[in-house]
Amino acid sequence: MVGGFRWAAMFPDEVWEHVFSFLPADADRNAAALVCRAWYRLERRSRWRVFVGNCYAVEPAAAVRRFPEVRAAAIKGKPHFADFNLVPSDWGGGAEAWVEAMAEGWPHLEELRLKRMVVSDDCLELIARCFKNFKVLSLVSCEGFSTAGLAAIAANCRYLRELDLHENEVEDNCLHWMSHFPESCTSLVTLNIACLEGEVNVSVLERLIGRCPNLKTLRLNHSVPLERLVGLLHRAPQLVDLGTGKYAAQHHPELFSRLESAIAGCKNLKGLSGFWEAGPTFLPAIYSVCEGLTSLNLSYATIQGPELIKLISRCKNLQRLWVMDLIEDEGLIAVAASCKLLQELRVFPSDPYGAAQPISLTEHGLVAISAGCPMLHSVLYFCRQMTNAALLTVAKNCPNFTCFRLCIMEPHTPDYITRQPLDAGFSAIVESCKHLRRLSLSGLLTDLVFKSIGASANRLEMLSVAFAGDGDAGLHYILSGCKNLRKLEIRDCPFGDKPLLDNAAKLETMRSLWMSSCSVTLGACRQLARKMPLLNVEVINERKRGLPLELQPDNCPVEKLYIYRTVAGPRSDTPSCVWILR
Amino acid sequence: MSTTETGCSSTEPEVTGGLGYDETELTLGLPGAGGSKPSETDRKRGFAAAVGLNVGAASRGEDCGARSSDSSDGSVSGAIKRSAAKAQVVGWPPVRSFRRTALRSCTYVKVAVDGAPYLRKVDLEAHGGYEQLLAALEEMFSCFTVRDYPDERRLVDPVNGTEYVPTYEDKDGDWMLVGDVPWKSVLSFFLSCFLTVAAVRFNMLRA
Numbered sequence: 001m002v003g004g005f006r007w008a009a010m011f012p013d014e015v016w017e018h019v020f021s022f023l024p025a026d027a028d029r030n031a032a033a034l035v036c037r038a039w040y041r042l043e044r045r046s047r048w049r050v051f052v053g054n055c056y057a058v059e060p061a062a063a064v065r066r067f068p069e070v071r072a073a074a075i076k077g078k079p080h081f082a083d084f085n086l087v088p089s090d091w092g093g094g095a096e097a098w099v100e101a102m103a104e105g106w107p108h109l110e111e112l113r114l115k116r117m118v119v120s121d122d123c124l125e126l127i128a129r130c131f132k133n134f135k136v137l138s139l140v141s142c143e144g145f146s147t148a149g150l151a152a153i154a155a156n157c158r159y160l161r162e163l164d165l166h167e168n169e170v171e172d173n174c175l176h177w178m179s180h181f182p183e184s185c186t187s188l189v190t191l192n193i194a195c196l197e198g199e200v201n202v203s204v205l206e207r208l209i210g211r212c213p214n215l216k217t218l219r220l221n222h223s224v225p226l227e228r229l230v231g232l233l234h235r236a237p238q239l240v241d242l243g244t245g246k247y248a249a250q251h252h253p254e255l256f257s258r259l260e261s262a263i264a265g266c267k268n269l270k271g272l273s274g275f276w277e278a279g280p281t282f283l284p285a286i287y288s289v290c291e292g293l294t295s296l297n298l299s300y301a302t303i304q305g306p307e308l309i310k311l312i313s314r315c316k317n318l319q320r321l322w323v324m325d326l327i328e329d330e331g332l333i334a335v336a337a338s339c340k341l342l343q344e345l346r347v348f349p350s351d352p353y354g355a356a357q358p359i360s361l362t363e364h365g366l367v368a369i370s371a372g373c374p375m376l377h378s379v380l381y382f383c384r385q386m387t388n389a390a391l392l393t394v395a396k397n398c399p400n401f402t403c404f405r406l407c408i409m410e411p412h413t414p415d416y417i418t419r420q421p422l423d424a425g426f427s428a429i430v431e432s433c434k435h436l437r438r439l440s441l442s443g444l445l446t447d448l449v450f451k452s453i454g455a456s457a458n459r460l461e462m463l464s465v466a467f468a469g470d471g472d473a474g475l476h477y478i479l480s481g482c483k484n485l486r487k488l489e490i491r492d493c494p495f496g497d498k499p500l501l502d503n504a505a506k507l508e509t510m511r512s513l514w515m516s517s518c519s520v521t522l523g524a525c526r527q528l529a530r531k532m533p534l535l536n537v538e539v540i541n542e543r544k545r546g547l548p549l550e551l552q553p554d555n556c557p558v559e560k561l562y563i564y565r566t567v568a569g570p571r572s573d574t575p576s577c578v579w580i581l582r
Numbered sequence: 583m584s585t586t587e588t589g590c591s592s593t594e595p596e597v598t599g600g601l602g603y604d605e606t607e608l609t610l611g612l613p614g615a616g617g618s619k620p621s622e623t624d625r626k627r628g629f630a631a632a633v634g635l636n637v638g639a640a641s642r643g644e645d646c647g648a649r650s651s652d653s654s655d656g657s658v659s660g661a662i663k664r665s666a667a668k669a670q671v672v673g674w675p676p677v678r679s680f681r682r683t684a685l686r687s688c689t690y691v692k693v694a695v696d697g698a699p700y701l702r703k704v705d706l707e708a709h710g711g712y713e714q715l716l717a718a719l720e721e722m723f724s725c726f727t728v729r730d731y732p733d734e735r736r737l738v739d740p741v742n743g744t745e746y747v748p749t750y751e752d753k754d755g756d757w758m759l760v761g762d763v764p765w766k767s768v769l770s771f772f773l774s775c776f777l778t779v780a781a782v783r784f785n786m787l788r789a
Contacts, residue, residue, distance in 0.1 A: 084673030141680075167680045195680070299681070352677045353670060382675060409675045440676075466674065491673070 009038075017046040026051055045069060052076070053486075053511050055117065056536065059568045060098045064105030071110045072136070073102065077117035079514050079562055080464075081489055083141065086516055086560070088542055090575040094144075095119045097573075103130035111136035118142070124149030128156035135187075138164040146171035147198065154180040162190035164217075172198030179204050188212040192219040194243050194274065202228040210235040219243025222276040227255060233262040242266065244274035247301070251281050264288040273297035273322075280307045290314035294341075297322040299348045309334040319375075322346040325361040325382060332365030336372025344378040345369055349409060352382075363390035366406075370397035377435075378403040385416045386443055391425025395432040404429055405440035411467035411492070414444040421445055427452035430460070440464040447474040454481025462487040469493045479503035489514040497524030504532050512564035516540075520561055523554025528563070529581035536570055537581045538562040549579045692756065695723045700749045703762035 020043055023029050033043040048071045052063065055077045064070075077093025095117045102109055109131045119142045127134060134157045139145075151174045153163065178201060185208070193200065200223050209215050215236050220229070224245025233239070249255060259282060263269070269289045278301040293315050298308065299322040308327045312318070318339040325347050327335075335342065347361065363386045369376060370393065377400050386408050414421055422443040430436060430453050437459055441449065445468035453460070454477035461484055469475070476499035478488065488510065496519040500507075507513055507528075522539065529537040540560035541549060549556075570580040694701045702722050704715070748760040 081673065083678050084676045085679060086673045141678075167678065169680075348681065349675060349677060352675050352682065382677075407675055411671070411674065464676075466676075492671075 013042055016042045020046050024049075048072065050074070054564050054566070055093060055095075055098060056568060056571050057511070057564065057566045060101030061105070062568070064101045068105065069108075070106050071108060072113075073098075073106070073109065073111065074113040074115075075117065076115045079489065079512060080116075080487070081491065081514055081516070082116055086491065087562075088540060088575065088577050091540070091578060092571065092573050092575070093117045094573060095123050095142075099123045099126050103127075107131065108133055110134060111138075113138040113140070114142055115140040116142065118144040119149075120144050121146055121149035121152070125152045128152040131157075133159060135159050136162040136164075138162065138166070139168050140164075140166040141168065143169040147174040147177040147196070150174070151177035151180040154178065154185075155182065158182075158184065159187055160185065161187050163188070164190050164192045165195050166192060168195050170196055172196065175199065176201060176204070178208060181208050183211070186211045187214065189214050190217040191215065192217060192243065193221050194219040196221045196223075199223045202232070206231055206235055212236075213238070215239065217241040217271075220245040220274060222246050222274075225249065226259065226282065230255075230258045230262045233266060237265045238268060239266050240268050241271035241295070242269060242273075243297075244272070245276065247275045247278035247282060249282070256282060256285060260285040260288065267292075269293070271295035271297075275301035275303075277301075278303055280304075283307055283311055286311070287314055291316055293318055295320040299324055299346065302326060302350060305331045313338045315339060317341055320344040322348070324348050324350045325359050326350050327365075328360045329362055329365040329368065330360070332361075333368045333372075336368045339373060341375055342369070342373040343375050345373075345376065346380040347382055348380075349382040352409065359384075363387055366390065367393050367397075370394040375400075377401055380405045380407075380440075382407045382409060384409050385413070386422060386425070387415045387417050388420060388422055388425040388428075389415075389417075391422065392428045395425075395428035399432045400435060401429070401433040402435050403438040404433065404436060405438065405464070406442055407440065408442040411442075412444045413442075421449075423449040423452070427456075430457045435459055438462045441468055442466060444468075446470050447477065450474040450477040454478050457481070458483050460485055463489070465490045465493055467492045469495060472496050472498045475499035476502060479506045485509075486511045488512075490516070490518060492517045494519055497521055500524055501527060501531075504528055507563055508532060508534055508565050510565065512562065514560075514562050515558075516560040518561075520558045521554060522549070522552055522556040522558055525558055525561065525581050526554065534565055534567065535563055536566050538564075538574070539579045539581060540577055541579070542577045692758070693719060693722070694756070698723060700747075700757040700759050702759055 016039070020029065020032060023032060026049075029043055029047060033040045044066050045068065047067045048069050050063065050067055050070050050073050052058065052073070052075045055075050075095075075098055077095070078087055078091060081087055082091070082093075093116060095114055102112075103126055107130065110133050112127065112134075113136070119139060124145055127137065129152075137153060137157075137160070145168075147170060150163075150165075150170075153160070154177060175198065188208070189212075191209070198221075200221060202224055205224075206228075209218065209232060216239060218232070218236060218239055219241070220232070220243055222245055224232075226245070226247060226249040229244055233242075263286055266289065269292060272286065272289075272293060272295070275298055278298075280303065283303065290311065291314060294317055296312070296315060296318055297320075298311075302324065303311075304326055305328045308323065308331050312321070312323075312327075312331070312335055315321075316338060319341055321335065321339065321342060321344070323331075323346070327347065332347075335345075347365075350359065361383055363383065366379070366381055366383070367390050369379075376398055379401065380403075383406075386406065408422075415425070423446055426439075426441055426445065426449045430439065436457055439453070439457065439460060439462070441464065447470045450469060450473070453463070457463075460482050463478065463482070463485065465488075471494055474493065475490070475495035478485070479499055480503055485506075490513075493515075495515065500520065501524055525537050525539055529535070538561070539549060539558050540562065542559065570582065574580060691704060692701050693704055704718060704722070749757045750760055752758050
């Protein structure tokens with residue numbers, strides 16, 4: 001690399017570091033680091049933001065050593081299917097190893113974002129003690145900690161700007177944890193406690209937000225009664241994002257007008273969420289701010305269609321809408337007419353395990369949205385029926401989709417009119433949407449859909465498959481195509497050993513592969529592990545019948561399989577139901 | 583979300599949310615008076631049949647997710663049996679458990695015991711595990727031999743000492759003991775019902 005070396009010597013290090021500061025994307029920085037040793041050295045000293053998509057892909061100490069100046073780290077743990085109880089609770093994803101290494105090597109760490117990890121109170125205490133300049137703590141879908149740990153963060157992080165707790169399982173053992181924020185704490189910008197189960201001392205909260213003039217995001221939990229929301233809003237009229245607490249109370253005209261005026265007083269409000277137990281009574285109190293809203297999350301509110309329509313028709317600037325299927329087709333047609341700037345729609349099931357009918361949310365709603373919202377690029381849609389024709393229309397209307405997740409709730413559901421598989425519909429989606437990065441399939445599907453996906457989905461990074469396919473060919477199409485595939489998760493599909501072994505090299509280009517209730521045997525996993533030393537092949541067998549896994553024959557079926565690339569070798573914290581094959 | 587059958591007239595709008603109120607539903611009319619009640623042949627054993635000693639009737643529970651009747655013939659006293667027709671697949675549909683808990687979905691299941699004149703409802707969430715659940719069930723159904731259920735549910739006729747318990751007939755035709763579902767849930771149901779009725783009535787007056 002003689003040319004590269006001469007380049008590097010042309011300018012002093014500081015100049016190169018300045019140049020690299022314009023490369024925020026990790027992929028670009030990684031590429032720069034490969035050019036020559038000088039650039040590798042310069043880049044690593046100037047990287048201050050690190051993203052670790054799989055906490056087991058690298059040893060914490062190695063990451064900390066390579067990038068000594070990191071100020072912001074984001075780390076992910078468990079596989080995505082852990083969200084749906086498919087991963088054993090003791091599988092792993094513990095944060096201690098990382099927090100200890102970071103405390104050692106990154107004392108100036110300011111931001112830590114963890115997703116799907118097991119975070120203990122000890123971890124939180126370590127964070128609170130060791131990082132003197134700590135500013136941002138974001139925990140998403142984590143577990144293992146309690147409000148006592150939060151008390152430690154509150155008490156010790158003097159410059160805390162963001163405490164963002166999103167959908168974590170938090171034990172409530174310290175009732176007054178919020179009282180641990182000292183009077184000197186005035187720096188909060190984000191406080192999201194929506195996932196906490198326990199009571200919140202609203203008076204303490206009032207005083208806290210009263211002394212934080214920069215507070216922009218406040219998301220309360222369901223224990224905060226509606227009456228107290230008024231007082232909180234009076235103290236934080238500068239809010240941009242509000243998550244209400246319980247949005248129901250005894251009907252009282254005075255409360256309504258106080259609430260209405262308090263909300264109207266928040267002139268910068270762009271996002272609303274919460275709305276637990278919301279009914280029609282107090283919903284009109286937010287009408288005054290609807291026009292300014294860009295984000296609305298009503299997915300915890302069991303409000304019926306007509307009320308939803310009245311509300312959403314006023315939200316002309318909405319970009320993101322999360323709602324329950326109670327909105328029905330009629331409501332979505334109204335959204336399509338009113339919300340022309342809509343970019344992201346998520347429709348959640350109000351009754352996931354219920355009987356087949358009575359919500360009138362069908363393919364028509366999805367088609368209406370696709371026709372009426374030209375900027376739509378991200379969809380999550382739970383429904384009970386679909387047709388190929390509808391999907392073809394959606395594909396034609398929305399060639400700009402980046403994320404399309406359709407969940408037809410009954411497995412193997414065909415096109416309800418033609419009784420055909422939905423291959424044609426999903427194929428149309430991947431062929432039309434050239435920028436599709438994320439796709440979730442459902443309904444009756446044969447190997448044909450995988451042929452289309454493998455051939456056309458060139459930008460696809462994450463694919464979720466359930467109850468689909470005919471045989472090995474389906475998986476082979478995916479693994480031999482999909483150039484940019486990073487994460488593949490499969491459950492209950494008849495995919496076996498052959499496509500895995502034939503495409504072993506592909507697995508090293510991906511972050512991870514999850515397969516459960518498929519037709520993979522232990523023998524294939526052993527072969528794969530032997531062939532690919534840079535992969536961890538984790539076999540998860542929860543039932544533990546008979547012999548231990550080492551003694552099981554090659555034809556023993558594998559319940560759950562998690563394969564991921566790593567430079568750290570086999571991890572040492574596996575529980576008894578997980579075997580890492582070598 | 584399931585619609586509930588209420589005794590209201592057909593001009594009333596739907597009153598339920600997705601909170602499983604149909605499981606705790608008390609009809610507003612007389613039992614059996616609603617238009618869409620199941621036919622006699624579809625009903626599970628009615629009160630009269632239940633009072634007599636039953637032969638081989640399976641005890642079964644009904645999970646919120648399992649609407650179809652369980653017609654299997656095993657008899658497991660005091661146990662809860664999930665309907666085979668609608669067995670739930672683990673982790674499907676892919677809804678985060680956090681989202682499911684937040685909906686406060688109904689975890690009350692009906693429990694039937696051979697020989698008992700009425701069924702009971704038990705909240706699965708209220709018990710930490712199978713042992714606790716079985717202990718609670720034992721207590722609930724032991725009242726037929728040992729008289730010791732809470733006072734407020736028992737009315738004694740001072741004249742002849744006959745004891746009465748309040749029961750109601752639910753939409754499946756089962757006789758249920760009043761009081762198993764917390765009053766707050768029942769009250770919320772009635773409140774939403776009342777508010778909607780009031781709204782409708784008001785509109786009718788104005789028109």
